[in-house]
Amino acid sequence: MTVIELHGVGLTYPGPPPVPALQPCELTVRRGEYVTITGPSGSGKSTLLNLLGLLDRPTEGRYLLDGVDTAPLPERERTALRAYRIGFVFQSFHLLPHRSATENVTLSQLYRGTGARTRRREAQAALERVGLGHRKDALPSRLSGGERQRVAIARALAGEPSLLLCDEPTGNLDSATADTVLELIDTLHRDGMTVLMITHDTGIASRAGRVVSIKDGVLTG
Amino acid sequence: MTADRSRIRVADLLAEALAGILQRPGRTVLTLLGTVLGVGAFVAVLGLTASATGQISQRFTELAATEVTVEEIPAADSSTGPAFPADADQRIEQLNGVRNAGVYWTVDANKAGPVTGVPLPGAPTGAQSVLAASPGLLRAIRPTVREGRLFDEGHERSGDHVVVLGGAVAARLGVTQLAHRPAVFIDGTAFTVVGIIADVQRRPESLLDVIVPSHTASVLWGTPKQPPKMLIETRLGAARVIGSQAALALRAEAPERFRVQTPPDPRALRDGVGTDLAALFLALAGVCLAIGAVGIANTTLVAVMERSPEIGLRRALGARPRHIAAQFLSESALLGTVGGLLGAGLGTAVVVLAAISREWTPVMAPWTVAGAPLAGLTAGLLAGLYPALRAARVEPVEALRR
Secondary structure (H helix, E strand, C coil): CEEEEEEEEEEEECCCCCEEEEEEEEEEEECCCEEEEECCCCCCHHHHHHHHCCCCCCCEEEEEECCEECCCCCHHHHHHHHHHHEEEECCCCCCCCCCCHHHHHHHHHCCECCCHHHHHHHHHHHHHHCCCHHHCCCCHHHCCHHHHHHHHHHHHHHCCCCEEEEECCCCCCCHHHHHHHHHHHHHHHHCCCCEEEEECCHHHHCCCCEEEEEECCEEEC | CCCCCCECCHHHHHHHHHHHHHCCHHHHHHHHHHHHHHHHHHHHHHHHHHHHHHHHHHHHHHCHHHEEEEEECCCCCHHHCCCCCCCHHHHHHCCCCEEEEEEEEECCHHHHCCEECCCCCCCCCCCCCEEEECHHHHHHCCEEEEEECCCCHHHHHHCCCEEEEEHHHHHHCCCCCCCCCCEEEECCEEEEEEEEEEEECCCHHHHHCEEEEHHHHHHHHCCCCCCCEEEEEECCCCHHHHHHHHHHHHCCCCHHHEEEECCCCHHHHHHHHHHHHHHHHHHHHHHHHHHHHHHHHHHHHHHHHHCHHHHHHHHHCCCCHHHHHHHHHHHHHHHHHHHHHHHHHHHHHHHHHHHHHCCCCCCCCHHHHHHHHHHHHHHHHHHHHHHHHHHHCCCHHHHHCC
């Protein structure tokens, strides 16, 4: 059972002159795999992440998410796939500053039309899962960097997505805090979550079961 | 492919909007101010106009609507004699719908001479106007008699030397009470004071006059130089009919010698007052509300810029552009509605306070108060349109870039 299948997927920004951001590439990620994509800045990591996260459309090739070909889908259905299948974790957390930890986590199911009580219950369960059961009502400004990223991970988990898409999740954290976050991701992976993480740090990348590197828009793995 | 759709419950949308405007309370209050003032001005203007109009029509029906005046047009040659016949009062009072009617004129000061209370040298002699009036006029001005009585047709017929005084005039002439039959002297001739009036409802300048029966005045001082006038008090609603009949009833062969003034149609007057005030002040209130809406638009637009990462996050979490637009539109609509509610309260308070201070009855149409939050809502929605469109067009990839 594959979660991600890329067949000749590439992205070229239309010119003139046309700028190839990602050369046509092949990638398969199976359910329960932990894959890191590593490469220097400017190598096309973010482009790939945006494509995998359905935030951008490839100019060529086919991208199957959970076996669904996403290329012909209208924007409305791609948005729905984001809501139900993908959990995002960003380098800068992207927490709403004036909302409590629980409220931030409930956002991930807001656009599924889930009832408020269910969202709240599942958000609190997700916070327990990342070890923040005691900080449910804290505002992000009262949380440490590591705690903020764990709230963000809880937000990504709360919807039970097929894929956890992490974009430099430890980029804004010191190394001790980064370790706790990475250990959390390891644990999630052991519990069966499919994880795809983008990082420029090869040390971090080596924690994954499989490392794919990207350089100058060319994927090699 | 899937039955999974991207959607948001209305209650959740409103909760998000509420959280959005509450996260910056200070800014929200300042933003509200424009709408509050605009809607408040609307409500206050409409309420004050309604109250003032109600007040005008109330006074109008009581007095002005029952008042007709007839003036003599000065004749080209003096050979025609006085226009008002001697029995003018009787002629008019025979008309159906007339309560009282009377002729009056101001007696020439150089004929009537000084007026004094006591015939002693050195007594105060100020300029004192003398009013010649028929008994009908005395009734038509609706006096409140403080002491004594009014002179009547009996005094008029026999040319009695009697006067009625206004309260202030009586005090100035040293007439304090009527028990010992006091007199005042006009050009040396004694007149018995029969009554002192405290107040009148019509022709208030009568309070400053020494009032003499008109027949007595014309016997003593001849025909007046100033053309006489006639005041007619009609029953309610009869004024315009009486106005059309008065000149003919007075002098059927020469009605053109009179100019008749009837009160304007009360409804026309009321509408006139309403539209005049409303047009001016509603325009100002409209400007206020427009400024309020621009304030909301500005704040919402700034919020869209500031919260661009939040928009990107929401898009990544599965929000469609229309969900984003709906959220910002809800925020501006909520701001507008709250502003409208506060404005309705403020406007009502202004109307009630103004009415109390002028002893009016506050009058407000229900739709004025009920419509205020709606006006705020409309302003908020209009103000939110452009920012909401901008928010919907935010590219998630750009917005999420740190």
